[in-house]
Structure formats: C-alpha cells, structure tokens
Amino acid sequence: MNYLILSHVPWEDYPYKRLLDLLPERAEVCFAGGMTSDQQAGSGVRPVSLAELKTLDGKGYTILVSSPYWLQDVLALKPGYIVALLEPCPEGEDNTMWDKYSALLAARADLVGTASERLYLEQNLYRPKVVYLGGDHPLSCGLIRRGDRLFFLTDYEAIWTRALTELWQPASPGAGGWLFTQHRLRADFYVSMCGKLPAQPTVHYLAATYLYLLGDEAAGRYLARSFELMLLHDYTDCLHSHYRFFSAIEAKKGNLELAVAQYEITAFTEEERKTAVRMRQWLDNGQFELLQAEIYRVNEDIAEAVRILEDLSCPEAQPLLLQNYITSFQWDKALQLLRESGPSGSEAGNIPLPDGAVLPISATPPASAVLLAGTEIPVYGGIQLPVIEGTLHLLHGRRHAAIRSFLRAAGAGGEARTLFAEMADLEEAVGRLKGEDR
Amino acid sequence: MSDSKHSVRNERLAGRYSYLEREGLLPLPVQDGITVVVELRYAAWAGECLNLLQQHSGASISLIGVAMDTDFPLKPLAEAFPGATFIPYEPGKYGVNEALAYAGTSFVALIEDSVMVTPGWVGNLLWPFVDDPSVQAVAPRSSTELGEAREQLHFGTEQELSAYVTHSLGRRQGEWHEAAVLCGSCLVFTRELLQRIGGFDSTLVKRQLMVADWCLRARQRGARLVLSDAMYVHSLQPLPEAHAKAEHDAMQDGVQAYLAKWGLDHSAVNVEEGILPIPSDVSVLPPRPGIALEKTAAAPVPLVTAVVYSERPLMLTPEESCESQKRLQGQQSYGNIRWVWIRDSRRDALPEFPVREQDAVIAVQGEDSWLHALENVAALYGSEIVVYLSASADYDSHYVKRIAEAVLHGSADLVVSRAASAMEEPAPHQGLSPLLPLKLPLERIAHRSGIVPGRITRQKVSGHGLQLEPQPSLAIGYIGGPPEANILPRRSGGEVRL
Amino acid sequence: MNKGRPLRKTSGNRLTAMMQVRNESGRYLEQVLEELSGFVDDIVIVDDASTDGTARLCESFAKVTKLVTLEGSRFNREWGLRRTLWELAVSTAPDWLLSVDADEFYEEEAKREMRRLIDQDVYDWVAFRLYDFWGGTTHYREDEHWNIHTKHTRTLVRYLPQFYYFTPQMDHHVPRLPLSYAILPGFLTELRVKHYGWAQPPEALREKYDRYMELDPEGKWGSLEQYASILDENPRLVEWQERRGLGRPE
Incomplete structure (x- = not known):
C-alpha cells in the first residue's frame, strides 16, 4: 500500500513520524511538501510537490490528512482510502472554521485517528471507526520488524496498524474488534483512576462514558457517583452532561420507559418539550427503535442513532436520519438521502419533518435549480439546505455552483455575505497551508 | 596477604570479569548448552521470539516449541527454524510437560513466545546457580513477575530495550535475591529439579498459577527460588479481547483449584495486577504430588518432505489416481510428513487433485525440468529430511519412519534402503573402489536437508525407473529392509554404523 | 406513572408540607401546623421519638395525613x-x-403566592429568604455570623418521580432537601420565611449553646465562632417590617 501524507505542518514538525515507521504493508510513502535529503534518507519518505500531487493516481494510495484545509485536494485525488488525523485548532487559526472543516473531513474519512482524547470521545459519538493515538498502558503490545529494525508497539500503535490493515482486509471473524479493545483499555484506566481519586468527578465521568460505549452495565454506577461528586463540589451546570446521560445508559439497557422519564425531566425548551411528547407517543405506540434513536440523538450519540435508523424502513425514520447525518457532518449522505426519498416520498413529493413542517423537494440533483415551496427554506439543526449544498460544491471544486447555492440561502443579503466571507477565509487558509509547505 | 592487598586484588579480578562479561567474551557457564522450551500462543510474535532466542542464546541451544492451542500455525515456524523441534497441540495433553521430558541438558528454560530476549540473557540467568548450588530456579525481572521484580515498561525499539538491559546489568551485575514464588513468562531451572518434582499441573488452567504451583512444590523439596535483580526480559502483553464466557469460567476453576491445593481460602487472585496469594510456610504443608513427565509414543518428529514422482505416464483415472495418493499417504506411520508431488505436465495430463494445505503439487513441463526439480527439491522446501517415493513402487508402512530415522540419527548425508526388489542393488564393495560411478535407485533414497543429492537420470536398463548418481562428497549409508541388522562400507571410505 | 399525566402540571398541583419534630411542646409547633393548614393540602410528619405530647398534637390536625413516630432518638x-x-x-x-x-x-404574601408559585412548568424549585429572629418575634439578627437572609434557602420543590435524589451522608447540618435540585431550574423569590428557633430568652439560648458544644466540641460540623456568637450579649438586631405586594414571580 502506498501512503500520501497531507500535513498541517512542515516535515520537521510532523508529529506522527513514528506512526509512519509502523505503517502496515508499507510500500511508497510520500509527503506533500519539502524535505531535505537527510530527512528523506532517515525516514524512507519522499517529498512530492503540489504539481506532482495532481498527477498521482489516488486509487493506489491511502492518504493521511492532518489539516482540514486539504479536504478539497483529498476529494480531487479520489484516493483509495482516507485517514483523517484530527488536531485541535492550532494557534492562529479560526476555531469555528477549523472545527467545521475538520468535522467534514472526518465524515468523509474511512478512518479517523486523533491524539486528543477530547476529540476521540467526540468522534466516537459521531462515527464507528475512530482510533485514539494515545494511551496510558505501560506495556508493549505488539511488534513489527522492518529489515534489521525491530519495533515494539504500544497499545495504540498496535491498534493503529490493525485499524489500517482492516481498511483493505476485513478482519477475520472471531477476532475481537479493535474499537472494543481501545474502549476497554480506556475504561479500565479510568476505573483504576477512580480507585485512586475517589472524590474526582471527571475521572468517574470518563469511566462512565467508556463503559457506556462498551455497553457495560457499570456505566450507570460511575455516572451516579460522578453526578454526586459534581453536586458535592457545587458544580451545578450538569443537567445535560450528567443527568440526561442517564437516559442514554438506560436506553442501552433496554429500560425505555425510564429513559423517556429521565429525558422529560431535562426537557425545558420548546424543541425539547416537543421531542419529549414525541418520545412518549412512540413509547405508547411501541415504536421502540425510533424512540431509541431519538434518545441517543438527544444525548449526542449520533453514531448509535444512525446505526438504528439506517436499518429502519418506516417513513418516520427518514427525517430523523437526515437530521442526524447533517448534525454529524455526513452531508453527502444527507443529500443522497434527500435525493432518494424524493420520488418515493409521500404524496406530492413531500417529506414530513420532525417538527411537523413539510419539505417539498424534487428528485433533481443539486447542481440544477432546487424547487422550494415559496420562500421557505428547510433548516436542519440550524443549517440550511442550500448552505449544505454550497459547501459540498466548494469542497468538490465547483466554485460557481457553490456561489449560486449560497445566494439561495435565506435573506440573501446578510446570510450570503457571511457565507462568501467564509469562502474567502477558507481559500485564504488553504493558500496559507500550501504556501507553508513550499 | 594483607587486607588492603586482598581487596585490591579482588577489585581487579572483579573489574576484569566485568569487562569480559560486558564485551560478551564469556562463554556460558555450562558444558552442555541449554534447552529452551517455548510456549507458542501468539502467532504474530513467535517467529521473532525464536529468532531472538537463536541469535542471543549462544551456539549450544536446543529449541523446543510447543503449540498451546489447535489453531497455532506450526508449519511456518518449522520451516523457518529447521533446527528446532516442534510439538503440535493435542487436547488432553499438556505439551509443555512432553517437551520437558525431552530436555537433555542440565539447565532448562521455559519461556512464553511473548518474551523478547537480548544478548547474553542466558549467561546472566545461569550465574546464580553457580554462585549457590542450592539455587534451583531463577527468573529475571519482567512485567509478568511479582513484587519488586514486576517491571512494567515499554520500549519503542529493540535498541532501546538492549540499552536498558545493558544499563541495568551494569548497575546491578551479580545481584540476586531469594523469592517466595515465581510465576513469570521466563524461568530457568535445573534438570535435576525437574526430575525430582516433575512437570506442571495443568488442572490449574492459568499459566501463572501452574508456574507458581511448580515453584512452591520446588520449595517443598528444599529448592531455592531466585529473582535476578540484574537481568530484565521484555514480555509483550496481548491487548484485551472480548473473552468467551467458557474461557473465563475455566480460568476461575483454575483459580479455585490453586487456592484449594495450597489451603488458601477465598483470597483475591489477580495475577495481571501482581496479586498472587501463597501459603506463608510451605514446609508445614504435606508435599504436593509431582507430575510425571510423559514421552509420547511418537517422539517430537522433525518434518520430512516426501517427494512423490511417477516414472511412467500414469494410466489411471482421476479417481484412481486420487485413491492411490491417499493410500500412499495414509499408510505411512511417520507422524510429520509434507507431501510434494512433482509431475511432468507434458506427459501426465492429470487434473488437479485436492491436497492438504501444507502439501504441494509441482507441475513442470518436460522431462529435463522434471528431473531438475527432483534434484533440487531440498532447496524448495526446508525440512530436516527428504525422502523420494515412486508412485509405482510398494512401501511398507514404516518405510518413511525407518529411512528418516536413519538420516536423522546417523552421520550419513544420504541413505539408501536396500529392498528385495528387482532394482539394481549397490554391491557391497569391500575396500575396492568401483570402476563405474555409483547409481542408486531413486525410490529407495532419503537425504538430509541442505544438499543437492546428485544427478537424477533414467535407468538405461529397464528404461523406467529413475536413478541417482550421488555427489562424490556425500557420505552414503545403507539400511536393509524390515529387520535386518547390517553394517556396510561407506562409499568414500570408512564405515558408517547405523 | 399514569399515562397522559404530564411531568410538570400547570394547574391543580397538590402542595404537601414535610416536617420533622422532636419534643416541641411549649414551642411553636401548634401555631405552625395551624398556619400550614391554611395554605397546604397535606402535612407529613416524622416524630423523632418525642417523649412529650408532640405526637398527639400532630394527630389533632386534620391535614396531617401521615405521622410516623420513631423509636429511639436519631438526632x-x-x-x-x-x-x-x-x-x-x-x-x-x-x-x-x-x-x-x-x-x-x-409571611402572608408568601402564603398568598404559593399556588401561583407552583402552578407552572418553568422551574422545579423555589428558594425563599429565611430570617433568623432573635430573642423574640419582632426582630431578626443581622451580623457576621447571622446573615442567612442575605442568601436564598430552597424549601419548596417539585417532586419528579424518576429523578436521581442525592443527599450526602453527614451527621449534622444535612441539607433538608436532596442536593440534586441544584441542577434543575429554580426560582429565587424575595418572599420571606420567619425562623423562630432563636427567638428565645437568653437562658434558652444558653441551653442551645451548651447542646451544640456537647455534640460538636471541635467545630467539625459548624463554626465554633458561630456557636460562641450565640452568647453575644448585644447582637445586632433589625426590626421586622411586614410588606405588601412584593416578590411576585415574573
């Protein structure tokens, strides 16, 4: 397998050099940017210029991307596999834009990896394949021989190689999932920390989170203890983070009635109250999968919600799935879903939306005019459909189509101006990134 | 001599010794080498473990690899390490005990295949035995031992590991202390102790408990257990996988058995965390029974490559040919054969027939290529012994066993089995050098690995069979057919007693 | 939980008072029960092994729907x-x-507002200003150690059946209601509550002081300085003013 590295920093500062040594089935490794001959000799990596990049046949490559501003190039290359190495927003970059485009990159990637535990947890709730490139395990868990060099692997390095290999070679049945293994390692670590720091609410919360991801019944106990400690320390802003989380844990255990009651307690805004009412209805009607998906969604476990909804064929599942795709930045899938449900949607080509409104759409692809009823433009979780389309056009290099979509966004005065400003900022950030690499 | 002169002299001697040891100039403090029994569980690590053992244990090491479960792939290891012996997994038998039965050296090491050794590991672990004859078992520091000896470390590369080992050796050379129990993944002990208390109690299921139990039994017989402060070995640990409940229950049974055996009630056992209860005074407990070491009827057998060829075009239907292969294979008593069929596809238009994964069918085009392939089969397949078999000949069921053992245990490079057949027999030349080059019937030949036996040609006389003109440098031995003792003169002078 | 019964009712809420008592005869219990009967629907009481007529007094009020008498003091x-x-x-x-x-x-205003306070679905608790009356029922104390009225005290809560109720295990100064309410939205009202526990003559105050020193001589559960201030001869007192029309929730 050939690898291409699209980095956020020049070679000297690239933080993942050791992971490069451990790449499985390592044939050619290229780095987009400049490298001295010493650096090349030492690392076995060869530099490629931006011009050369355009001529690469992406199919035979796995791309390791660590800056969201490479996304346009990544999409243009059409690589065999994309691995997103997520970084927290660096100094000097705009937070909102960095986070947004990182999320879009992650949504497109075949595998996400990050050395930041915060990002690791966030991403675990968005998608199923995330590797934590860090850990506290004190022992060596694997080895790789490269010629006359023998490497010993840490827990996450062993997982890294496994996760990559499983991209192109599905795992043998009976081999435990590496995702499970990492969750288990983190859970065990935090559980042992709880023993050492019994009055610390954060370690208990983290233990609860990993146990929840594992589907381990002990999750509830650790969350309860964390909740109690928060109260004792007078950290009272935890209704959503701590108390509402109980509902997700109960839903995983199958106690849906309790989960709904717990959510109801936390429902205060108009939208939350409507959601609570809907949950009650589904509970009473026996539509348990929809209910579960909603409980996970309100607890931000989009991955679990999507997993359930993708398997459901009932019409109510579609708008929920759409909502979840958009929240987790899987915008391609969102548009795909819209297109598919067009002709086969309910009468008059309408889709019922969660809040009772109706989205009339046509089955035409976004490049041509999308018909919207009157001046109403559908909004999903605060993001307008034309904005989604426009952003995707932009990422795929279709600048004019992007501009057309942005103009269609509601209030095409102020709103569009903000979007164009963001377009300019993005182009500037991309330019800076590539300029640095020369 | 005065005191100060005494201490100066001792210092100098110590300094010289340290120098020799650091430079790797010291031989092992044992005459007969060491047997290392390796428990094979982790296919991804076993090869490297054995590789390092071979590199760093000195010349006189006997390696015995024991497969610890049915899925463990022994074949690739057997090929990569032809000098080692491998014991396949057999349910109901604890292979390690079998391996230990074969240990012939005064010292034995028991190692898991997750252990990565560094240069000089053996020597450093053997010194305590020399320092004090009551020491019967020694373990190094590692992540799998208990108490102070439990060191949980990670190294990025082999160099880093070696640097650490060298550094800690430098600081603590010569230091060791007595331990109440050992349970880790590397243990060195005397054969004397092994013969006294026997092998490991497999009813305890968990490896660490078996080792601990063995050590406690050793102490009951007055042996001293020692932890080497100077030596560290790196033991890899597998990542946690979702364990089957049955496995977990079996482990629990083992824990209960251990506690019951040593009269420890309801103690917490968590070896992974370094928690292992032991009786406070083993001497007051009645001695626990030894576990007999068993040698199976079929000894750990080196791999034999049986090369099957057919001299004439086979006029058989595919079914018949299949039948005859199966018969040939099934009838041989020898336990570890890789079958290789070498055929001339120009002559034999036979369809493929199913073979086992470790077997092979080689099809070449044309007689010359075919003969060439037969001559060079040893280069294609690594195994101790190559035996040639003709598809049209008859062999008794112990043929392969007999001829393979002759190669294995004798000093001949090539062995010919005399048969009561109409083939040309080599005449027993007593002291006369023959006028014609020797020609041996190929279907009666076996040779050891690593050589090209000679030139293979068609027999002129009958036109069918193949014959071998052995290379002049090879030592040839002869054996008879079923029971007939014989001593025959060797081709290049001297006798070979088989 | 009944199907169709909303978690937070905006009307028809029942108000239940809860109280613990111990040998209250000669004190304010009768008055308190009488006043409560005027504005709550039920009263629930735990009698901590009173040895005087406290239990009988409680039973005499119709609105006391549950009374449990404990054997052996748990103070x-x-x-x-x-x-x-x-x-x-x-x-x-x-x-x-x-x-x-x-x-x-x-206070009167509070009693009048009670229904309006609870017949809503926006917040789940109400905290009042609590005043420590001192030496009598006309003045409250206000100084360095006695200023609870400058904060709010949560006394009125909505009961949510599935909520996680946590009260830390301590031996003294245990919060009267589970801490868990702190994470739910609540209302801080200017309505006032008069506490007559310290509205006693000096000898009675002295007895209280002695009891505190006996139970908590090292000041583990309360401040020793505050205990000592019980004996202040000239505490700073402020005259209570009845008010009208203040403290309405928005």
Missing part, C-alpha cells in the same frame, strides 16, 4: 432522619413538597 444521625422523612413524603405521590421546620412561618 445524632440526622441524615437517616432526613431520609426517612423524604421517603415518607414521597410515598404520598406528591406534586410539590414544602420542607418546613417546626419553628418556621411563611
């Missing part, structure tokens, strides 16, 4: 006492709970 295990009271109150499937001490009086 030293306040947490267990509070828990028993909570479980008793909760067993009546209440809508709102008002935690009252046997010497607390809600």
Whole structure:
C-alpha cells in the first residue's frame, strides 16, 4: 500500500513520524511538501510537490490528512482510502472554521485517528471507526520488524496498524474488534483512576462514558457517583452532561420507559418539550427503535442513532436520519438521502419533518435549480439546505455552483455575505497551508 | 596477604570479569548448552521470539516449541527454524510437560513466545546457580513477575530495550535475591529439579498459577527460588479481547483449584495486577504430588518432505489416481510428513487433485525440468529430511519412519534402503573402489536437508525407473529392509554404523 | 406513572408540607401546623421519638395525613432522619413538597403566592429568604455570623418521580432537601420565611449553646465562632417590617 501524507505542518514538525515507521504493508510513502535529503534518507519518505500531487493516481494510495484545509485536494485525488488525523485548532487559526472543516473531513474519512482524547470521545459519538493515538498502558503490545529494525508497539500503535490493515482486509471473524479493545483499555484506566481519586468527578465521568460505549452495565454506577461528586463540589451546570446521560445508559439497557422519564425531566425548551411528547407517543405506540434513536440523538450519540435508523424502513425514520447525518457532518449522505426519498416520498413529493413542517423537494440533483415551496427554506439543526449544498460544491471544486447555492440561502443579503466571507477565509487558509509547505 | 592487598586484588579480578562479561567474551557457564522450551500462543510474535532466542542464546541451544492451542500455525515456524523441534497441540495433553521430558541438558528454560530476549540473557540467568548450588530456579525481572521484580515498561525499539538491559546489568551485575514464588513468562531451572518434582499441573488452567504451583512444590523439596535483580526480559502483553464466557469460567476453576491445593481460602487472585496469594510456610504443608513427565509414543518428529514422482505416464483415472495418493499417504506411520508431488505436465495430463494445505503439487513441463526439480527439491522446501517415493513402487508402512530415522540419527548425508526388489542393488564393495560411478535407485533414497543429492537420470536398463548418481562428497549409508541388522562400507571410505 | 399525566402540571398541583419534630411542646409547633393548614393540602410528619405530647398534637390536625413516630432518638444521625422523612413524603405521590421546620412561618404574601408559585412548568424549585429572629418575634439578627437572609434557602420543590435524589451522608447540618435540585431550574423569590428557633430568652439560648458544644466540641460540623456568637450579649438586631405586594414571580 502506498501512503500520501497531507500535513498541517512542515516535515520537521510532523508529529506522527513514528506512526509512519509502523505503517502496515508499507510500500511508497510520500509527503506533500519539502524535505531535505537527510530527512528523506532517515525516514524512507519522499517529498512530492503540489504539481506532482495532481498527477498521482489516488486509487493506489491511502492518504493521511492532518489539516482540514486539504479536504478539497483529498476529494480531487479520489484516493483509495482516507485517514483523517484530527488536531485541535492550532494557534492562529479560526476555531469555528477549523472545527467545521475538520468535522467534514472526518465524515468523509474511512478512518479517523486523533491524539486528543477530547476529540476521540467526540468522534466516537459521531462515527464507528475512530482510533485514539494515545494511551496510558505501560506495556508493549505488539511488534513489527522492518529489515534489521525491530519495533515494539504500544497499545495504540498496535491498534493503529490493525485499524489500517482492516481498511483493505476485513478482519477475520472471531477476532475481537479493535474499537472494543481501545474502549476497554480506556475504561479500565479510568476505573483504576477512580480507585485512586475517589472524590474526582471527571475521572468517574470518563469511566462512565467508556463503559457506556462498551455497553457495560457499570456505566450507570460511575455516572451516579460522578453526578454526586459534581453536586458535592457545587458544580451545578450538569443537567445535560450528567443527568440526561442517564437516559442514554438506560436506553442501552433496554429500560425505555425510564429513559423517556429521565429525558422529560431535562426537557425545558420548546424543541425539547416537543421531542419529549414525541418520545412518549412512540413509547405508547411501541415504536421502540425510533424512540431509541431519538434518545441517543438527544444525548449526542449520533453514531448509535444512525446505526438504528439506517436499518429502519418506516417513513418516520427518514427525517430523523437526515437530521442526524447533517448534525454529524455526513452531508453527502444527507443529500443522497434527500435525493432518494424524493420520488418515493409521500404524496406530492413531500417529506414530513420532525417538527411537523413539510419539505417539498424534487428528485433533481443539486447542481440544477432546487424547487422550494415559496420562500421557505428547510433548516436542519440550524443549517440550511442550500448552505449544505454550497459547501459540498466548494469542497468538490465547483466554485460557481457553490456561489449560486449560497445566494439561495435565506435573506440573501446578510446570510450570503457571511457565507462568501467564509469562502474567502477558507481559500485564504488553504493558500496559507500550501504556501507553508513550499 | 594483607587486607588492603586482598581487596585490591579482588577489585581487579572483579573489574576484569566485568569487562569480559560486558564485551560478551564469556562463554556460558555450562558444558552442555541449554534447552529452551517455548510456549507458542501468539502467532504474530513467535517467529521473532525464536529468532531472538537463536541469535542471543549462544551456539549450544536446543529449541523446543510447543503449540498451546489447535489453531497455532506450526508449519511456518518449522520451516523457518529447521533446527528446532516442534510439538503440535493435542487436547488432553499438556505439551509443555512432553517437551520437558525431552530436555537433555542440565539447565532448562521455559519461556512464553511473548518474551523478547537480548544478548547474553542466558549467561546472566545461569550465574546464580553457580554462585549457590542450592539455587534451583531463577527468573529475571519482567512485567509478568511479582513484587519488586514486576517491571512494567515499554520500549519503542529493540535498541532501546538492549540499552536498558545493558544499563541495568551494569548497575546491578551479580545481584540476586531469594523469592517466595515465581510465576513469570521466563524461568530457568535445573534438570535435576525437574526430575525430582516433575512437570506442571495443568488442572490449574492459568499459566501463572501452574508456574507458581511448580515453584512452591520446588520449595517443598528444599529448592531455592531466585529473582535476578540484574537481568530484565521484555514480555509483550496481548491487548484485551472480548473473552468467551467458557474461557473465563475455566480460568476461575483454575483459580479455585490453586487456592484449594495450597489451603488458601477465598483470597483475591489477580495475577495481571501482581496479586498472587501463597501459603506463608510451605514446609508445614504435606508435599504436593509431582507430575510425571510423559514421552509420547511418537517422539517430537522433525518434518520430512516426501517427494512423490511417477516414472511412467500414469494410466489411471482421476479417481484412481486420487485413491492411490491417499493410500500412499495414509499408510505411512511417520507422524510429520509434507507431501510434494512433482509431475511432468507434458506427459501426465492429470487434473488437479485436492491436497492438504501444507502439501504441494509441482507441475513442470518436460522431462529435463522434471528431473531438475527432483534434484533440487531440498532447496524448495526446508525440512530436516527428504525422502523420494515412486508412485509405482510398494512401501511398507514404516518405510518413511525407518529411512528418516536413519538420516536423522546417523552421520550419513544420504541413505539408501536396500529392498528385495528387482532394482539394481549397490554391491557391497569391500575396500575396492568401483570402476563405474555409483547409481542408486531413486525410490529407495532419503537425504538430509541442505544438499543437492546428485544427478537424477533414467535407468538405461529397464528404461523406467529413475536413478541417482550421488555427489562424490556425500557420505552414503545403507539400511536393509524390515529387520535386518547390517553394517556396510561407506562409499568414500570408512564405515558408517547405523 | 399514569399515562397522559404530564411531568410538570400547570394547574391543580397538590402542595404537601414535610416536617420533622422532636419534643416541641411549649414551642411553636401548634401555631405552625395551624398556619400550614391554611395554605397546604397535606402535612407529613416524622416524630423523632418525642417523649412529650408532640405526637398527639400532630394527630389533632386534620391535614396531617401521615405521622410516623420513631423509636429511639436519631438526632445524632440526622441524615437517616432526613431520609426517612423524604421517603415518607414521597410515598404520598406528591406534586410539590414544602420542607418546613417546626419553628418556621411563611409571611402572608408568601402564603398568598404559593399556588401561583407552583402552578407552572418553568422551574422545579423555589428558594425563599429565611430570617433568623432573635430573642423574640419582632426582630431578626443581622451580623457576621447571622446573615442567612442575605442568601436564598430552597424549601419548596417539585417532586419528579424518576429523578436521581442525592443527599450526602453527614451527621449534622444535612441539607433538608436532596442536593440534586441544584441542577434543575429554580426560582429565587424575595418572599420571606420567619425562623423562630432563636427567638428565645437568653437562658434558652444558653441551653442551645451548651447542646451544640456537647455534640460538636471541635467545630467539625459548624463554626465554633458561630456557636460562641450565640452568647453575644448585644447582637445586632433589625426590626421586622411586614410588606405588601412584593416578590411576585415574573
């Protein structure tokens, strides 16, 4: 397998050099940017210029991307596999834009990896394949021989190689999932920390989170203890983070009635109250999968919600799935879903939306005019459909189509101006990134 | 001599010794080498473990690899390490005990295949035995031992590991202390102790408990257990996988058995965390029974490559040919054969027939290529012994066993089995050098690995069979057919007693 | 939970008062019960092994729907006492709970506003200004150690059946209601509650001081300075003014 590295920093500062040594089935490794001959000799990596990049046949490559501003190039290359190495927003970059485009990159990637535990947890709730490139395990868990060099692997390095290999070679049945293994390692670590720091609410919360991801019944106990400690320390802003989380844990255990009651307690805004009412209805009607998906969604476990909804064929599942795709930045899938449900949607080509409104759409692809009823433009979780389309056009290099979509966004005065400003900022950030690499 | 002169002299001697040891100039403090029994569980690590053992244990090491479960792939290891012996997994038998039965050296090491050794590991672990004859078992520091000896470390590369080992050796050379129990993944002990208390109690299921139990039994017989402060070995640990409940229950049974055996009630056992209860005074407990070491009827057998060829075009239907292969294979008593069929596809238009994964069918085009392939089969397949078999000949069921053992245990490079057949027999030349080059019937030949036996040609006389003109440098031995003792003169002078 | 019954009712909420008592005869209990009967729907009481006529007094009020008398004083295990009271109150499937001490009086305005405070679905608790009256029922104390009225005290809570109720296990100064309410939205009102526990003559105050020093001589559960200030001969007192029309929730 050939690898291409699209980095956020020049070679000297690239933080993942050791992971490069451990790449499985390592044939050619290229780095987009400049490298001295010493650096090349030492690392076995060869530099490629931006011009050369355009001529690469992406199919035979796995791309390791660590800056969201490479996304346009990544999409243009059409690589065999994309691995997103997520970084927290660096100094000097705009937070909102960095986070947004990182999320879009992650949504497109075949595998996400990050050395930041915060990002690791966030991403675990968005998608199923995330590797934590860090850990506290004190022992060596694997080895790789490269010629006359023998490497010993840490827990996450062993997982890294496994996760990559499983991209192109599905795992043998009976081999435990590496995702499970990492969750288990983190859970065990935090559980042992709880023993050492019994009055610390954060370690208990983290233990609860990993146990929840594992589907381990002990999750509830650790969350309860964390909740109690928060109260004792007078950290009272935890209704959503701590108390509402109980509902997700109960839903995983199958106690849906309790989960709904717990959510109801936390429902205060108009939208939350409507959601609570809907949950009650589904509970009473026996539509348990929809209910579960909603409980996970309100607890931000989009991955679990999507997993359930993708398997459901009932019409109510579609708008929920759409909502979840958009929240987790899987915008391609969102548009795909819209297109598919067009002709086969309910009468008059309408889709019922969660809040009772109706989205009339046509089955035409976004490049041509999308018909919207009157001046109403559908909004999903605060993001307008034309904005989604426009952003995707932009990422795929279709600048004019992007501009057309942005103009269609509601209030095409102020709103569009903000979007164009963001377009300019993005182009500037991309330019800076590539300029640095020369 | 005065005191100060005494201490100066001792210092100098110590300094010289340290120098020799650091430079790797010291031989092992044992005459007969060491047997290392390796428990094979982790296919991804076993090869490297054995590789390092071979590199760093000195010349006189006997390696015995024991497969610890049915899925463990022994074949690739057997090929990569032809000098080692491998014991396949057999349910109901604890292979390690079998391996230990074969240990012939005064010292034995028991190692898991997750252990990565560094240069000089053996020597450093053997010194305590020399320092004090009551020491019967020694373990190094590692992540799998208990108490102070439990060191949980990670190294990025082999160099880093070696640097650490060298550094800690430098600081603590010569230091060791007595331990109440050992349970880790590397243990060195005397054969004397092994013969006294026997092998490991497999009813305890968990490896660490078996080792601990063995050590406690050793102490009951007055042996001293020692932890080497100077030596560290790196033991890899597998990542946690979702364990089957049955496995977990079996482990629990083992824990209960251990506690019951040593009269420890309801103690917490968590070896992974370094928690292992032991009786406070083993001497007051009645001695626990030894576990007999068993040698199976079929000894750990080196791999034999049986090369099957057919001299004439086979006029058989595919079914018949299949039948005859199966018969040939099934009838041989020898336990570890890789079958290789070498055929001339120009002559034999036979369809493929199913073979086992470790077997092979080689099809070449044309007689010359075919003969060439037969001559060079040893280069294609690594195994101790190559035996040639003709598809049209008859062999008794112990043929392969007999001829393979002759190669294995004798000093001949090539062995010919005399048969009561109409083939040309080599005449027993007593002291006369023959006028014609020797020609041996190929279907009666076996040779050891690593050589090209000679030139293979068609027999002129009958036109069918193949014959071998052995290379002049090879030592040839002869054996008879079923029971007939014989001593025959060797081709290049001297006798070979088989 | 009944199907169709909303979690937070905006009308028809039942108000249940909960109280723990111990040998209250000669003190304010009768008055408190009388006033409560005027504005709550039920009263639930745990009697901590009173040896005077306290229990009989409680029973004489019609609105006291549950009275549990404990054997053997639990005063030293306040947490267990509070828990028993909570479980008793909760067993009546209440809508709102008002935690009252046997010497607390809600001002007129507060009593009038009570229904409006609870018949809404925006917040789940109400905290009042509590005033420590000193030496009598005309003045309250205000100084360095006595200023509870400058903060809010949560006494009125909505009961949510599936909520996680946590009260830390302590031996003294246990919060009267589970801490968990702190994470839910609540209302801080300017309505006032009069606490007459310290509205006693000096000898009685001295007795209280002695009791505190006996139970907590090292000041583990309370401040030794505050205990000492009980004996102040000239505490700073402020005259109580009745008010009208203030403290309405928005």
